[in-house]
Structure formats: structure tokens, C-alpha cells
Amino acid sequence: MGVSRRPCYSRGVVTEANTQFSDKTNLLTKVWDVHAVRELPSGQTQLFVGLHLIHEVTSPQAFAMLREMKLPVRFSERTLATVDHIIPTLSQQRPLADDLAEKMMSAIEKNCAEHGIRLLDPASGQQGIVHVIGPELGLTQPGMTIACGDSHTSTHGAFGAVAFGIGTSQVRDVLATQCLAIAKPRVRRIDVMGKLASGVYAKDVTLAIIRQLGVNGGVGYAYEYAGPVIDVMSIEERLTVCNMSIEGGARCGYVNPDETTFDYLRDREFSPQGASFDAAVRWWKSLASPPDAIYDDRIEVDGNAIAPSVSWGINPGQNIGIDERLPIPADAPAEERASLEEAYSYMSLKPGDPIAGTPINVAFIGSCTNGRISDLREAARIARTGRVAPGVKALVVPGSQTVAREAEAEGLHEVFRAAGFEWRLAGCSMCLAMNPDKLVDREICASSSNRNFKGRQGSPTGRTLLMSPAMVAAAAIAGHVVDVRGVL
Amino acid sequence: MTAIDRIEGRACVLRGSDIDTDRIIPARFLRAVTFDGLGEHAFEDDRIQAKGDHPLDDERFAGASILIVGANFGCGSSREHAPQALMRSGFRAFIGKSFAEIFAGNCTALGLPHVTLDADDHAALMDSVTLDPKQQVVIDLEARTVTSRVGAVAANIPDGVRRQLLEGNWNATHVLLEAGDAIEAAAARIPYLADFPS
Numbered sequence: 160m161g162v163s164r165r166p167c168y169s170r171g172v173v174t175e176a177n178t179q180f181s182d183k184t185n186l187l188t189k190v191w192d193v194h195a196v197r198e199l200p201s202g203q204t205q206l207f208v209g210l211h212l213i214h215e216v217t218s219p220q221a222f223a224m225l226r227e228m229k230l231p232v233r234f235s236e237r238t239l240a241t242v243d244h245i246i247p248t249l250s251q252q253r254p255l256a257d258d259l260a261e262k263m264m265s266a267i268e269k270n271c272a273e274h275g276i277r278l279l280d281p282a283s284g285q286q287g288i289v290h291v292i293g294p295e296l297g298l299t300q301p302g303m304t305i306a307c308g309d310s311h312t313s314t315h316g317a318f319g320a321v322a323f324g325i326g327t328s329q330v331r332d333v334l335a336t337q338c339l340a341i342a343k344p345r346v347r348r349i350d351v352m353g354k355l356a357s358g359v360y361a362k363d364v365t366l367a368i369i370r371q372l373g374v375n376g377g378v379g380y381a382y383e384y385a386g387p388v389i390d391v392m393s394i395e396e397r398l399t400v401c402n403m404s405i406e407g408g409a410r411c412g413y414v415n416p417d418e419t420t421f422d423y424l425r426d427r428e429f430s431p432q433g434a435s436f437d438a439a440v441r442w443w444k445s446l447a448s449p450p451d452a453i454y455d456d457r458i459e460v461d462g463n464a465i466a467p468s469v470s471w472g473i474n475p476g477q478n479i480g481i482d483e484r485l486p487i488p489a490d491a492p493a494e495e496r497a498s499l500e501e502a503y504s505y506m507s508l509k510p511g512d513p514i515a516g517t518p519i520n521v522a523f524i525g526s527c528t529n530g531r532i533s534d535l536r537e538a539a540r541i542a543r544t545g546r547v548a549p550g551v552k553a554l555v556v557p558g559s560q561t562v563a564r565e566a567e568a569e570g571l572h573e574v575f576r577a578a579g580f581e582w583r584l585a586g587c588s589m590c591l592a593m594n595p596d597k598l599v600d601r602e603i604c605a606s607s608s609n610r611n612f613k614g615r616q617g618s619p620t621g622r623t624l625l626m627s628p629a630m631v632a633a634a635a636i637a638g639h640v641v642d643v644r645g646v647l
Numbered sequence: 648m649t650a651i652d653r654i655e656g657r658a659c660v661l662r663g664s665d666i667d668t669d670r671i672i673p674a675r676f677l678r679a680v681t682f683d684g685l686g687e688h689a690f691e692d693d694r695i696q697a698k699g700d701h702p703l704d705d706e707r708f709a710g711a712s713i714l715i716v717g718a719n720f721g722c723g724s725s726r727e728h729a730p731q732a733l734m735r736s737g738f739r740a741f742i743g744k745s746f747a748e749i750f751a752g753n754c755t756a757l758g759l760p761h762v763t764l765d766a767d768d769h770a771a772l773m774d775s776v777t778l779d780p781k782q783q784v785v786i787d788l789e790a791r792t793v794t795s796r797v798g799a800v801a802a803n804i805p806d807g808v809r810r811q812l813l814e815g816n817w818n819a820t821h822v823l824l825e826a827g828d829a830i831e832a833a834a835a836r837i838p839y840l841a842d843f844p845s
Contacts, residue, residue, distance in 0.1 A: 196826050196833040201807035201816065205826055207833050209840065217726065219680035228820065233830070245678060259678040266680045300839065310725040310749055324749055326727035328756035329819070336823040338830060341752075342807060374665055375719035378748055408722065410748045431839075442838050474665050474722075498664055591724075592674045612669040612723060619673070619692035 185448040186415055187346050187381050190321045194304045196338055203340045209303040210320075211238040211333045212289045213276070215245055215263040216593065217308030221330035222270040232274040234337040239298065240271050240278040243288045244593045248556050248583035251281045260594065274334075287559020287585045290314040290527035294398060295561050297427025301416035301443035306333055311527045311609065313404040316413030317397035318420055319446060321381070323411055344411060345379055345455035348448075350386030353463035358644035360537070361396035362529060362607070362627035364388060365403040366468040366478045368460055374476040377409025380456070383448060384414050388462035394423040395533040402528045403609055406475040415447035467643050469514045470611045470625035472502030477611075478625065481642045485512050505613055506622055507601075515640050517624065521604040522553040522635035523616075524580075524628045526590040529607035530558025532565045534628040538607075539574045541632035544646055547579030548638030554596065555580045556588040580635065592617030605634035650815035651758055651788065654740040656712035658776045658784040658795075661702045666716065667723035668750065672732040674724075685728055686735030703736070707780040715773055715784075716743040721750025730754045740786050742793060742802075744769050755808050758817045760786055762802035764793060771797045788813055 196205040213221075218240070225232070232238065245260040255261040271278040279285045285292060290311050293299040301319035305312060310324035329339060351364055369376075382404050389397065397414045404412025414420075421440050424430045431439040466480030477499075479485065487510045488499040503510060508517070524530075524538050535557065547553045555575045557563035563585055566572055572582040589596040590608035597617025598604055604616055604623050611623035624640060633643040676688045694701040702708055714733060720743045721729060730753045733741075741754065741761040754761045764772060775797045776782065785794040788809055792799045811817045823830075834840045 193837055194833070196829055199807075199822060200814075201810045201822075203807045205823055207830065207837065209837065216677055220682055220727075223681065230820070230824075234834075257678070263678065263680055303839065308725060308727075310723065312725075324725040326725055326730075326749060326753035326756060328727060328753065332819045332823055335820045336826070336830060337834070338823045338826070340819040340823060342805070374722060375745060375747070378719070378745065405723075405749075408719065408747065439839070474667070494664075497662075501663065593678055610667075610669070610723060612667045614673055614692045615669050617675070619695065 182449055183451055183453045185346050185383065185452040185454060186319055186413065186446050187321055187344070187383070189446050190302055190304060191343055193302065199340055201340065203342045206304060206339050206341050208306045208333050208337055208339060209237065210293070210298060210305045211337070212293055212305065212307035212312070213238060213240045213330065214289050214309065215242045215267040217327050218330055219263065219266040219270065220327045221308070221334055224328070224331045225334055228335070230335045232276065232334045235275040237337055238276050238334065240267055240276055241286050241289050241292055242267060242280055244587045244591065246281070246586040247595050248586045248588050249595070251584055257595070281560070284560055287561065288527045288530060288587055290402065291530060291558035291562065294318065294394065295427070295559060297424055297430035300424065300430070300439070301420060302446045306339060310405045311402050313410065313412045314398050314402040314527055316401040316404065316411055317394055319413055319416035319443065321411055321413065324405060344381040346383055347377070347380045347456040347458065348383045348385060348454040349458055349460060351384065351388035351460045351462045352386050353388065353461055355388055355462055355465060358467055358629070358647050359465050360627040360629060361392060361399035363465050363468045364462065365400045366470065366475065366625065367465045369403065369407040369476045370478050371460060372407055372458070374406060374474050375408040377404065377407040380409050382407070382409045382412035383454070384412060386459070389414055393533060394419060395531045398531065399528055403475065406609060416443045417447070467627065467630050469630065469640055470623070471506060471508055471514050472499070473505050473611060473613050475609065475611060475625060477502055479514055481515055481640070483514070485510050485514060487511055515642060517640045518603065519551060519605045519624070519634050519639060520602040521598060522547070522551060522631050523556070523589040523604055523606040523608065524554065524631050525556030525558060525588050526608040527558065527587070528609040529628045530556060530562065532562050534607065535562065535566050535571050538628040538632040539571045541629050541636065541643065541646055542574050542578040542580060545578065545636040547635045551635055551638055553580040553635040554583055554589060556583045557585050559585045578636070589616055591615065605631045605640065607631045648815040648818050648821070649758070651760060651812040653788065654713060654760055654786045655783060656739065657708070657710060657780060657782070658713040658715050658742070659702050659708035659711035660715045660773050660777050662717060662773065664718040664744070665722055666720050668721055668726050668729040669723055671721065671729040672726065677726060677728050682728060682731040682735070685732040689732040689736045710737070712737060712739045713784050713786065714738045714741050715776060716741060718744040720746050722747035725749045727753045727756070730757055730759055734759060742772065742786065755811060755817055756819060758812065760788060760804070760812055762786055762793065762804045764800060764802060768797070768800040772800070
């Protein structure tokens with residue numbers, strides 16, 4: 160076979176574009192066709208996975224299944240591992256204080272060693288949240304198919320990759336065959352029109368999209384994000400938007416690769432280098448959806464109308480602009496009323512009240528949604544304007560060790576500490592309650608993470624208000640939800 | 648693998664839409680290297696808060712093997728622990744208004760049929776089983792129907808998933824391996840993988 164067994168973490172080489180497409184083919188279809196091994200009897204596609212990322216939570220059972228089936232890892236060089244969900248952010252001294260966490264760490268170390276898979280652990284200096292390190296190391300590239308046992312794998316679509324969150328049995332499938340059995344999604348183009356006002360961030364754009372289309376509006380679709388607002392976004396902002404595709408029900412979301420993408424990738428550790436980079440750019444350009452591409456659906460979102468947004472309920476679609484009042488269940492369509500009432504009962508908020516002024520107990524800045532350097536810079540801008548309010552616990556958790564080093568080189572950690580925020584080690588932290596960072600009892604947390612589900616942040620009765628990192632920092636200082644535009 | 652063409656049993660009615668996988672199995676139970684023991688923690692926090700008034704604790708539904716749910720069931724995290732927990736607590740199939748995509752894929756991979764009903768049929772089934780939880784509910788994948796005291800109604804399931812279950816091909820690893828060398832051949836055609844001199 161003519162396939163190179165070059166590791167996904169080596170500097171890749173890209174051939175000239177070798178596939179011709181009609182001039183109206185969208186990116187998803189092109190990438191799909193390039194990676195299709197065959198059509199399966201079920202009608203699904205056997206899709207080759209170019210980059211497989213694994214972490215400690217959803218992989219151990221997959222390795223166990225592989226062992227049971229007596230199968231090797233087929234392309235061990237196309238899988239890369241890190242540890243993020245269970246890793247503590249105060250001390251990562253081994254053995255970890257939590258026996259269960261230590262067991263999971265040992266399991267991924269053992270599995271990676273046994274199967275020849277590269278593991279970026281804390282000692283590597285490159286550990287971090289899987290969706291932060293893939294992009295920053297240049298592993299994530301346009302035109303790739305990417306899979307990871309984590310729903311926020313949609314993040315990687317920011318580069319024009321087709322990236323899916325998968326379950327553990329599918330992790331087994333990829334380890335054993337480097338393929339997925341998967342149905343091709345339909346594509347919905349979402350044009351975000353106009354221009355964002357000052358104090359309005361990528362997080363607000365994604366919250367606005369989910370509010371408009373609903374938390375299940377994207378089921379069966381890949382979202383192609385485009386339009387003037389997306390065009391001028393940095394890669395990090397696009398990562399935030401693509402990250403929350405799954406919160407809108409879309410398993411995958413992407414942005415067409417452009418000069419912003421190529422500039423970001425140039426000279427990253429695992430990007431193609433030199434002439435290979437130029438060849439890669441030519442291929443990447445050929446993948447972008449043309450202006451008259453065909454889609455299954457198209458919608459527009461008015462970027463001019465987006466305000467700093469805050470979730471108030473128990474799913475990310477239940478969010479409003481900071482100037483708005485909480486919705487009245489009686490005004491909502493009948494099928495939504497039960498949901499709204501359940502949310503009010505859990506959150507102890509009142510219909511018709513403003514969200515501004517809601518007191519908070521905890522502020523969390525971090526996660527695969529908003530734990531990158533640009534997020535920390537924006538939060539630090541706000542942190543410079545005051546001190547964390549008495550009684551508020553405020554955490555800043557860099558998304559990776561690389562982000563941490565960058566922030567420290569800029570002195571951001573000192574800015575945060577001086578303002579009364581705790582500066583932690585890289586990990587998923589308080590996004591998901593699998594490590595010591597958790598809410599207690601009915602605490603309310605202003606959070607830059609992605610999910611406000613019941614119990615999500617570790618207390619079965621804890622409450623989450625999703626917002627941008629700048630809004631979280633502003634809330635930490637005020638002690639309650641405030642409009643960041645009044646602080647900037 | 649076993650072909651799955653029919654699930655028959657009593658059903659449990661769990662109302663509400665957008666029930667996420669964090670509720671189905673809270674994250675703290677994912678701190679483990681196996682799926683063992685997840686069954687007893689299904690919906691744990693919801694059940695504690697309902698103080699016994701949760702469908703999974705309702706004696707009338709005891710022994711149910713089919714879970715009837717609302718819209719967008721299983722949204723959120725990709726954790727296969729969610730269908731694993733429900734399977735290990737005794738459920739063999741799901742009937743809903745709609746399912747989140749990753750959850751549905753995970754169910755298929757475990758051989759758990761998940762069918763959707765049109766709104767009226769769905770409401771009628773929920774009401775009927777609530778009134779008479781002792782009745783038998785039958786999911787017939789061959790006929791694409793759900794039969795209960797309401798009668799036989801059309802069950803929706805993607806063709807591919809139905810075929811996988813009916814043919815016993817729901818463990819995708821076996822099916823994917825059948826491609827043999829075609830996998831390496833496909834990889835050789837992918838520009839960023841092809842063995843091309845730099």
C-alpha cells in the first residue's frame with residue numbers, strides 16, 4: 160500500500176489537489192468524498208478518520224473492547240492522546256489525590272504505551288483540553304476528518320475540518336479500523352450578517368444562533384458558519400462558535416478555510432512546513448465552499464442585533480440579551496411551556512425579571528469553549544478594572560499548558576491574581592464536574608463554559624449562567640450579572 | 648451478533664424534552680475505567696430531587712424494558728455511559744419524539760432500538776401507558792410499528808439503523824473491518840496522508 164505511516168503529529172505533507180469537484184460542491188461534501196472508503200450495506204459511509212483524539216474518560220472501555228476482540232490499533236500514528244477531564248487544576252502531583260482519577264490516568268498511560276500512541280501528559284508541557292491542543296499545535300487542519308470521544312469535537316471545524324464527537328464503541332471502531340460508520344449529514348449554511356458591537360463576542364454569536372434555531376434545530380445537520388461576522392473572526396473566535404454547534408444539536412460545524420486559517424497554521428509545530436505548506440494551502444483553498452455552493456438549508460442571523468448574552472435556564476438555548484427580561488411561559492408556544500417552567504423551578508428565577516443584577520457565587524473562566532489566550536486577554540482587560548467582589552470565588556483555568564505559558568509571559572496571571580482570581584493549571588475544570596472543581600449546593604456560577612444543564616458543574620442543585628469570558632470577569636467584580644459594555 | 652427485530656415488554660413513561668446525558672448519568676459516575684455498575688446510577692440526581700416521585704422509581708413501571716421519552720432525548724455530552732446506564736438498568740429500547748444524534752448512534756452501537764413516533768401517536772402512547780402500565784408494548788422493526796393498547800402505529804427509524812439491527816450488524820467494528828485493504832488504499836488517496844515526496 161502506498162500510504163505513509165507518518166504520525167499525525169509529524170509535519171504532514173500534502174499532495175496537490177487530486178480530486179475534481181463540481182463548482183457548486185460545499186466543503187462538507189468534498190471532504191466526505193475524499194475520505195469515503197466505501198458505502199456500507201446500511202447506506203452509511205465508511206469514512207476514514209484523519210485525526211483521532213482520545214482522552215482518559217471515554218477511551219479505557221474502548222481499549223478493553225479491543226482487547227476482548229483481540230484486535231490491534233490499526234493506525235496508531237493517527238491517534239493522539241491527552242488528559243483533561245479528570246485532571247486536577249491545583250496540583251497534578253502523582254499519584255493524584257482522587258484514586259479514581261489516578262486509575263484513569265494510569266489506564267491511558269498503559270493503553271498508549273501498549274499501542275504506541277503518543278500521549279501529551281502534563282510532563283510533556285503540551286497537555287491541555289483536547290480541543291484546545293489540537294488547534295494550537297497545528298494538528299487540526301482544513302480538510303481533515305477528525306473524531307474524538309467528546310461532543311465538543313465540533314470545535315475543530317473552525318479550520319474547515321469535518322469533526323465529530325463519538326461514543327466509546329465508535330472510539331473502538333476508530334482504533335480498530337481508523338474508520339467510522341456514519342451517515343452523511345445535511346448542510347445548513349448560517350450567514351451571520353452585519354457587524355458585532357463592542358462588548359459582543361463569539362460566545363454571544365453562538366448563544367444567539369442556538370436561541371434562534373433551538374437546541375435540537377441542528378439534528379441531522381452540519382452547520383457551515385459564514386457571512387461578514389464570521390469572515391472577520393480570528394481562528395480562536397471561530398473555535399468558540401464551532402465548539403457550541405453540538406449545543407444546537409448539530410454534531411458538526413465548520414467555517415471555510417481562508418487566509419485567517421492559513422496564517423494561523425503557518426509555522427505551528429505540526430503544520431506542514433515550507434513547500435509542503437504551500438501545497439497544503441492550495442489543497443485547502445480548493446475545499447472551501449464556492450459562493451454559489453448548494454446547501455440543504457440556509458438561514459441568516461442578524462449580527463447587528465446580538466447583545467452580550469446570558470443563559471438563564473437549563474439548556475443553552477434558554478438565553479437572553481443582557482438588556483432583556485426573562486421570558487413569560489404563558490407567552491411561549493404551548494410545547495415549550497413545560498420546559499420553561501422546569502427551568503424556572505430549578506433556577507429559582509422569576510419570569511419577567513431582568514437577568515442583569517442576578518447575584519453570583521462563583522465565576523469560572525476556562526473550558527474548550529473559552530479557555531484560549533484571546534479569551535484570557537479579554538477577561539484580563541476587565542480584571543484590571545477592579546477586584547473580585549467579596550464572597551465570590553473566581554477561577555481562571557487556561558485551556559492548555561501552552562495557553563498558560565503564553566498568559567504568564569504576558570503577565571496575565573498576575574493581573575488575575577491581583578484582582579482576586581485564582582490562577583489554575585490547565586484542564587476542563589469546572590465545566591463538567593469530573594475533577595475537584597465543583598459548585599457546592601445551590602451556588603450560581605457565571606461561567607464561560609458550554610452547558611448549563613442541571614447539575615452540570617458538579618452540584619446536583621448548582622446553577623450555571625453561560626456568558627462570554629469578559630462578561631464572567633465583569634460579573635465576578637460586580638458580584639452579580641452586569642453588562643460588560645458598561646465596564647469596557 | 649444477535650439480530651434484533653422485535654422488542655416486547657412493559658414500558659416506562661419519562662416526560663419532558665431536552666433531557667441531557669448529564670441528567671441520565673451525572674459526570675461523577677464517569678470517573679471509572681469500565682461501564683460496570685452504571686445501571687444503579689441512572690438519573691440519580693433527578694431521582695433524589697424527585698424524592699421517589701420519578702418514573703424510574705414508580706412501582707407501576709417496575710420491570711419495564713422500554714423507555715418512552717420526549718423530544719431531543721440524550722442531548723449534550725457524547726458519553727456512551729448514558730445508554731449504557733439505561734441498558735444496565737434494564738431498558739432494551741427507546742420510543743421518543745426525537746433523539747439527539749450522538750445518543751442515537753451510541754444506542755445503535757449497543758443494539759438498542761430507538762424509534763420515533765409522530766406527535767399524535769406519541770402523545771396517545773404516553774397517555775395510554777401512563778393509565779395502564781401493565782400493558783405490553785411491542786416495537787416491531789420488521790413491520791416498522793409500535794403496538795400497544797392504542798393499536799399499531801407507524802414507527803420511524805432511519806433505514807440504515809434498522810438494517811443494522813435487523814441484520815445483527817450493529818457492532819460496526821466487524822462491518823468496517825470487512826473493507827480490508829481498501830482502508831489503506833483509501834488512506835493513500837487522501838492528500839495529507841498520501842506518501843508524496845516533499
